[in-house]
Amino acid sequence: MARTQGSHSEITGPRIRAAALKLFAKHGYAAVSMRQIASDVGVQAGALYNYTPDKQALLFTLLKTHMHELLAAYDDLPAQGSATAQLRSFVNFHISFHLERPDAVFISYMELRNLSPENFPVIESLRRTYETRLQDILSAGKQDGSFAVEDTKITTWAVIAMLNGVITWYNTEGRLSVEEVQSTYWEMVRKTVAA
Amino acid sequence: MARTQGSHSEITGPRIRAAALKLFAKHGYAAVSMRQIASDVGVQAGALYNYTPDKQALLFTLLKTHMHELLAAYDDLPAQGSATAQLRSFVNFHISFHLERPDAVFISYMELRNLSPENFPVIESLRRTYETRLQDILSAGKQDGSFAVEDTKITTWAVIAMLNGVITWYNTEGRLSVEEVQSTYWEMVRKTVAA
DNA sequence: GTCTATACCAAGATAGAC
DNA sequence: GTCTATCTTGGTATAGAC
Incomplete structure (x- = not known):
């Protein structure tokens, strides 16, 4: 039975940066929340902090x-x-x-x-x-x-x-x-x- | 004896817009708070809402x-x-x-x-x-x-x-x-x- | 018209279970 | 590595006294 919530370390990092890039460009850095970025990637906000301080x-x-x-x-x-x-x-x-x-x-x-x-x-x-x-x-x-x-x-x-x-x-x-x-x-x- | 906190309706409105203009230009709309604008004008945040919805x-x-x-x-x-x-x-x-x-x-x-x-x-x-x-x-x-x-x-x-x-x-x-x-x-x- | 006080909510970031 | 839950801060906006 495969785990339903696993780790994806090699791809999550780039996906976070891609989502942030897209959202920052569209709405502006200050107007974009960490939760929005996380949601776009499909993870919870806390998980982002494994990839960026x-x-x-x-x-x-x-x-x-x-x-x-x-x-x-x-x-x-x-x-x-x-x-x-x-x-x-x-x-x-x-x-x-x-x-x-x-x-x-x-x-x-x-x-x-x-x-x-x-x-x-x-x-x-x-x-x-x-x-x-x-x-x-x-x-x-x-x-x-x-x-x-x-x-x-x-x-x-x-x-x-x-x-x-x-x-x-x-x-x-x-x-x-x-x-x-x-x-x-x-x-x-x-x-x-x-x- | 002059009042220490009076009304300045004719000048407060323009001063609010001037402060907002300056701060929006410097930091960006999303990054500027109503409290910052109020502070720059010298009033409390709530007072701004007499001039803008x-x-x-x-x-x-x-x-x-x-x-x-x-x-x-x-x-x-x-x-x-x-x-x-x-x-x-x-x-x-x-x-x-x-x-x-x-x-x-x-x-x-x-x-x-x-x-x-x-x-x-x-x-x-x-x-x-x-x-x-x-x-x-x-x-x-x-x-x-x-x-x-x-x-x-x-x-x-x-x-x-x-x-x-x-x-x-x-x-x-x-x-x-x-x-x-x-x-x-x-x-x-x-x-x-x-x- | 401005004040103080506050309701209400969303933000960034962290802790600890799994 | 990600989750849920939460801490803390600070945001917009409103209410009611003066």
């Missing part, structure tokens, strides 16, 4: 994991030659990576203020590291004359803000493929920095 | 007021001639209006999901109305050949996302004046839609 650690883990995956994936891309090729690669990467993880992207921008004072700087630093990848491309292109960029810092923020806008409207069931979105945004970014 | 109405009022002010202010601008002049006017307006109300702008984008099902469509509709102002400019410029815009809807969202990015980094104490920011963004937007 508290709710804050759950949020921190999600954001840290996302940022590390983002940086690792970008740094794994094949090297590009010209600044223009690098910029195009960045745009394509940013869009496809983000469209594959809308929930993680969402909380990475929305829930920063719900990180504890110890955790916030860690995530903020990872975010700045990623931004620096783009800023370096813009600086190089400005130097060699491929781009006309008045202020590389502001342009970096402007391009990232523009690209991030995609996740607020893109619908996987909609009329546009990821490739079409990439192409549309590349055209806009290209012109924005054009010499 | 509940917390949700407080959020709704803040967002609705902000959106109405935004639309009224934009529609009060002097009419412009060419599509290019209209676009420049829009960019300047959007940046200066938003930089004057960073808290209201912040919650208008972050707290939409905390609106009740009855209230959400009202705000969403106002937001779309504002976006339509920009989309109409882009359509007109596309028609008369001033702009080369692949997709007016996506470009509308891209431009607004780019402009909204300003409030995440702009610092009134920083090196840049509002006029310099307007000029920098105008240059980027102009190129983005350039024929």
